[in-house]
Amino acid sequence: MSAQAKHIVGLYRRHAQAWADLRGTVLLERVWLEHFENRMPPPRSVLDIGCGSGDPIGRYLVNQGCAVTGIDSSPELIQIAQRNIPGACWTVSDMRGLELDAKFSGILAWNSMFHLTPDEQRRMFPVFERHACPAAVLMFTSGAYHGCAIGEFQGEALYHASLASDEYHLLLSRHGFEVIERFVQDDHSGQHVIWLARFLASATDRPASNRPPADHPI
Template sequence: MAADQIIGLYERHAQAYDAERGRSLFEKAWLDRFLGLLPPAPAVLDIGCGHGEPIAAYLIGQGCRLTGIDSSPSLIALCRERFPAHRWSVADMRLLSLEQQFDGILAWDSFFRLTVEDQRRMFPLFRKHAASGAALMFTSGPYHGEAIGSYHGEPLYHASLAPEEYRSQLDAQDFEVVAHRADDPDCTGHTIWLAQLRP
């Protein structure tokens, strides 16, 4: 199954991904909305941080204390080299257990690599790692389904729940949706969810 190949795919193509991933920060407007919900010098968990550029680099530049996880040892090695003052770990997000809570949790272009069942199981993990009033932001597809793209000739898996189910899953874990936009034309067509843990 293509979903089972994601971890190996990013590790095999880590150097190519680092070279090809744009640094234009088209995500900036959403990252700023996310930051606007956080306290000063926040602890932020970046799930699927990749090589740390441009997103983690921007958050660090805004005063965040970053903890990044990714399944690719090669990508994590690049993060450690570039941002040695922050915490980077090789980990599978589905098994996340850091024994720490964060002011902000981000899963940009990573969460939707999971199957729909694995995505459903992630919401209690988001809650477990969320400090009081924490912000959570992730990208998804615009509707329920699976899609297979391609990266360097290998199948690249994506999946999404329905918008109504994302809302239900967030609500069940005491997150309130702050902002949501499907196929945002100002963010290269991304579908974004921004939520905050209720007091």
Template structure:
């Protein structure tokens, strides 16, 4: 008798391998126009005196981390793809880049700003719930938190390089509850912001 104890390979738990195998394609395809800039500036304005930033799911560092670096922030970028992190290190050698699974992130330090742009929403609903204590553990008092989600509760499967690309979202009311329970106040929430490529965006501050 053969017992298979490996977890079922669903689109949700294939995300890490997908991005690693297609890291070069993702970097080439990622737009560099920085349409996110108005939200990034609101995020920067919401930060306190500490302007260090933890970029959770930083990808190749383009264009978001580059913008933060060029505007004077010290950036620590985290991504599960070793190839993407290597690209970050080649582009911005004076910053800190870490290969890690965001769900188990424990850096032992706190930051003035945390961002999870187009990354956090690849997690399953339960894993998303588990991220809020991670945010709390890495946020200084007064730290800003910026992340994107889906417009409403549910799961969706997109496509990247011809393979399934998983997304999930909680209901807005649950995100609000999780933020409050972990010491964050919601500053702004826009569903499918037309000025930002249809992204659903959350901006909060640690209390």
């Protein structure tokens, strides 16, 4: 594992308030959250994986009437979410190997899973599968290509990684998800790739082909 990847949780713990202040409350992602929530089956329950401080995404979903469960590895960020957005369930938990006794109609991993190593990302797809109710919608962001990149936050190295598009598509299909849309270099997500997929309740409903859909540039 990359040394920078091992320290990602500690970085967000040390700089939780700075991150929350920088993230702010401006909802640049509204267009994608509307895509997400409009496709959710009732009841509108959302698992926000890597929820951070809850702002602005968690707050938006709560205000839209969704029952939100947010998990994050940083107790400091969860404390901020609990203080500022009491209308949701905010829990300290590591997304890797997450096992909640609940299923959700929407699963969101917005700008969070890409802090995991490639192998850890592969192990997230069983997590998505076991928390998805029939017809649940999954939305997550990734990079455009396979590889790792090291950014910077508060003077510390900030790890990012991505699998190849074909592998994401294969993993989704293997775990019962059908890709609805894939958008690349989206201005509303910091030029990341957005994946929107639906969970198929039975293996017989799964797509026969693992061929990825055409990309949709914004």
